[in-house]
Amino acid sequence: MLKAKDLLGLRTLSTDEMDEIMRVAIPMKDIIMRDIKKVPTLRGKSMATLFFENSTRTKSSFEIAAKYLSADCTNLAVSTSSVQKGETLIDTAITLEVMGIELFVMRHGASGAPHFLGRNTKARIINAGDGMNEHPTQGLLDMFTMKDKKGDLGNLTVTILGDVAHSRVARSNIWGLTKYGANVRVVGPETLLPIELQKMGVEVYTDVDKALKGADVVNVLRLQKERQSSGLLPSLVEYNKFWGLTSKRLELIKEDGIIMHPGPMNRGVEIMPEVYEDPRSVVDEQVTNGVAIRMALLFMMLGGKTSDEIN
Amino acid sequence: MKLIKDGHIIDPANSIDDIMDILIIDEKISKIEKNIEVKPEYEIINAKGLMVFPGLIDMHVHLREPGFEYKETIKTGLAAAAKGGFTTIACMPNTKPAIDERTIVEALDRKARGAKVNLKVIGAATKNIDSDQLTEMGDMKEAGIVAISNDGKPVKNAYITRRVLEYAKKFDLILIEHCEDESMANGGFIHEGYYSTILGLKGIPREAEDLIVARDIALAKMTGGKVHIAHISSKNSVDLVREAKKQGINITAEVTPQHLVLTDQAVESFDTSTKINPPFRSEQDREALIAGLIDGTIDMIATDHAPHARWEKEVEFAYAPFGVVGLETAVSLMYTKLVKTGIIKYSTLIEKMANNPGRIFNLGGELKIGNDADITLFDPNIEWIVNPDEFYSMGRNTPFKGWNLDGQVIHTIVKGDFALKNGKVI
Ligand SMILES: [Zn+2]
């Protein structure tokens, strides 16, 4: 059971709750692997996606998760030109709520937007990424993948590589992993590492080689290309030279270490193509696990109670 | 004729800290003595158990007129001031149009006519706030402005600031500076620190303030002009001002009650009533502000009362405008959090909220025979809960909603007349 109405971030989730979600995701993953991938569990339940930022991947992942569980999913296409703030957002949500929507999956460019909506609606909310704050389902699917591949999270050394400052994926990973006692390292150019990061319980590096040495997991963050025009980076080429994940740098992580990326990738910038093709890359499996985690959350938040029920 | 009887008068400017009476005749303070003889013609104000202060003065208020009357009007703002115990407030010129010429100053004076609380106007330093053209500050001074400021922004660059300071000297006008280097702030909206990092909200480093404070100290030194630092928030800036004062540079500073009480941790909930500029800073900054207040580096407390309409603040954090209201909570908050806790003395509170703004901006601020009878009576024994729905201000944007506070203003007397009587605005 989740304690709060809304799933806003991993900062406010306990390890018990995260354990439960990941436990429920296991049978969900089995469903995905079946020939007939549809169970009637959430038949008659209604949810909507509210995406104020484009994200084909995350949105489809939620839609597919809903479909496999037989929930009705409405997609509210919010074109970027008509993005309006404040009461417009509340109005939109309440209109859908009175039409029977019980859960919103929300992606928004402003940190705290789902928290704001959550305070103003009775419907439950899953944060599918808010500004630079959190992306909790990505954090959960990353941890689920790590746990699946490497076992107990508390024994792992995880290196998060790249633009930590602008990354909600990094923040959710840090909150989740540090709660399990993992050794979390972050590395990138100082311009992309926010101030007082070590207070989150991580080791902060600017030298990639040091940060990768002996890591069980390297989670590579996507670099937004506009960073070079805002005084944060001289060029993508130089970024790749000093911080890109190359096969040479990959020699530094544990032999059985794994490589992760939340996608979509900028090949040749933060990650080299041969690294993606390395047998230790679990990027495709992350995508499958993402559907499983989202199914687990929809199940828990739209009707299901405990993990026993699904079997 | 009014006789304030048996109140505990505190006025450090006149070294008064005692139970005494005050006799008011014809708008003026006529006597301050022990046991003034009661005469039948006196209206007696029983002040037994009350604290009697020189009328409080707030040098930093946004009244939103002209142009933003849906946020606040002169009428509602002055009512809020009376409720908070302020007998004089000064309003900032970042209105629409900006208060940047004599006619607008006069129009505001006309609007304030009949109001009990004294309204003083601060004129813009440059036309339309953000320009290279100096305002006719001499003409505005004749119409009554008490200072100049481009609040919301600092004067746009070092060169123009130099010229403003040089020119303003002839009219003895102090430049009140909102210190924020725009390029350094870079679109941020909370303090750059642990909370901006974990919440993924864009930060404004304290150095954005420090850079303009340092610039203005250099220019005050160069020109001999007077600079007053508005809403100081950074510990480094406190150090810069302290050092400049040691060198005899003409610099003064104010701090807001909210910066003395809250830190950036308040932003954690994404509540837009915690979005202010300069932002709530770290605990070390807050401690430095208190130290600066105590050692005299910071001369006064000013609210930066900044009302907004409900719908403007009920939005995602990034889109909300900056500012909180403060007139109706300031003195109770300072009493509860600083005086009652023993951090500062009663006398320090009165210096910062009456004596010093009065002296620096030439607005009275002390209980002296012959002065206007501007007096605030405060009951330290009232306990109350902040309920924005009861505010006289149209603004409801306070981070102190639901807080339990001690002490409340009971009567606010301006020129011998009640602006607030028994807690009700007249
Ligand atoms: Zn300001």
Ligand SMILES: [Zn+2]
């Ligand atoms: Zn202001």
